[in-house]
Amino acid sequence: MLAWKNGAFCEVADGITVAQIHHGLSLFETFALREGKVECLEFHWQRLALGCAHLGIQSDQRHLGHLSKTAQWSPVLQRLLSAASLSKAIVRLVIVPTSKGCFDEWVTVRPLPDTPANLDLFLLSTVRDEAEWMPRPKSGPWHNSAQAWRELQSITSRTDVEGVQCDSRGCVSEATRSSLLWREGNRWFAPAPSTQRLPGTAALQFIDYLKHSGQSVTEVTQSFPLQAESMVVLRSTFLGGAVLASRCQRPTGETLWKADANQSYAQKILQEFARWRNQRSLKLL
Numbered sequence: 001m002l003a004w005k006n007g008a009f010c011e012v013a014d015g016i017t018v019a020q021i022h023h024g025l026s027l028f029e030t031f032a033l034r035e036g037k038v039e040c041l042e043f044h045w046q047r048l049a050l051g052c053a054h055l056g057i058q059s060d061q062r063h064l065g066h067l068s069k070t071a072q073w074s075p076v077l078q079r080l081l082s083a084a085s086l087s088k089a090i091v092r093l094v095i096v097p098t099s100k101g102c103f104d105e106w107v108t109v110r111p112l113p114d115t116p117a118n119l120d121l122f123l124l125s126t127v128r129d130e131a132e133w134m135p136r137p138k139s140g141p142w143h144n145s146a147q148a149w150r151e152l153q154s155i156t157s158r159t160d161v162e163g164v165q166c167d168s169r170g171c172v173s174e175a176t177r178s179s180l181l182w183r184e185g186n187r188w189f190a191p192a193p194s195t196q197r198l199p200g201t202a203a204l205q206f207i208d209y210l211k212h213s214g215q216s217v218t219e220v221t222q223s224f225p226l227q228a229e230s231m232v233v234l235r236s237t238f239l240g241g242a243v244l245a246s247r248c249q250r251p252t253g254e255t256l257w258k259a260d261a262n263q264s265y266a267q268k269i270l271q272e273f274a275r276w277r278n279q280r281s282l283k284l285l
Helices: 043-052 069-086 143-155 201-212 264-278
Strands: 002-005 006-011 026-033 035-037 089-099 102-111 118-124 161-166 173-174 179-184 187-191 217-220 230-234 244-251 255-258 280-282
Touching: 006 069, 006 280, 026 043, 043 069, 043 089, 043 201, 043 280, 069 089, 069 102, 118 173, 118 230, 118 280, 143 161, 187 201, 201 217, 201 264, 230 264, 244 264
Parallel strands: 118 161, 118 244, 187 217
Antiparallel strands: 002 006, 002 102, 026 089, 035 280, 089 102, 161 173, 173 179, 179 187, 179 230, 230 244, 244 255
16 A cells, blocks of 8 residues: 655555554554544644654654644645545554654555444453553554454454453553543543553543533543443544443453433533534645
């Protein structure tokens, strides 16, 4: 398949992963491109900037991964989408440090799957690993999440599922490819950074939205919240950025938790959140 690297196009293996692009440490961001637009792109660049600063990479040195350079994305994406026969896609930007302050910059695209109406969760045995540094970067080769994803696939072949990872203390951290927030009564909760969870961009957006609407979010270290009325699974590539979980099961299939039958309030929140994200769309094509 076609990829972009440092201003030039090159052929790489179909479905190439971050680990295959570079076996060692790298930084990457993935986001959904729909109708030529990306929602809340600045959250991705803010997280990327934190990781780059740790590696001594200046923001303005990046070819594409900077808000001031959004106009330069169009010809790159047009060529990659055309080569892959895609009109919408998951776009991945990878930063590979080569020496102090120097780096390679990659862009690839892959098909964007449909967003499920809701998700079933499975509580995994794969323990969330320790971050390279804090705040946790989104970094390759991403071994721990890949291990959790393989465990989930060994449990079920369904696509409308996510696996829940806990830290070494048994505290909920995050899902294999998503972030988690939940509601108990009138309060919202999220895993604390000490659980080794990634600062997911969609979760950061959701927390920002809740705060702007007068609600608060408490970060906690606890086991799976069995008393939660609603569990929200957040992923930047989901249409609307989030879906509701229906239940959480053990790998044996035993139901650990079920969402309340009445999810009208949570569904209203997610609809408003989707509109909030759409208002913050940035056109790249």
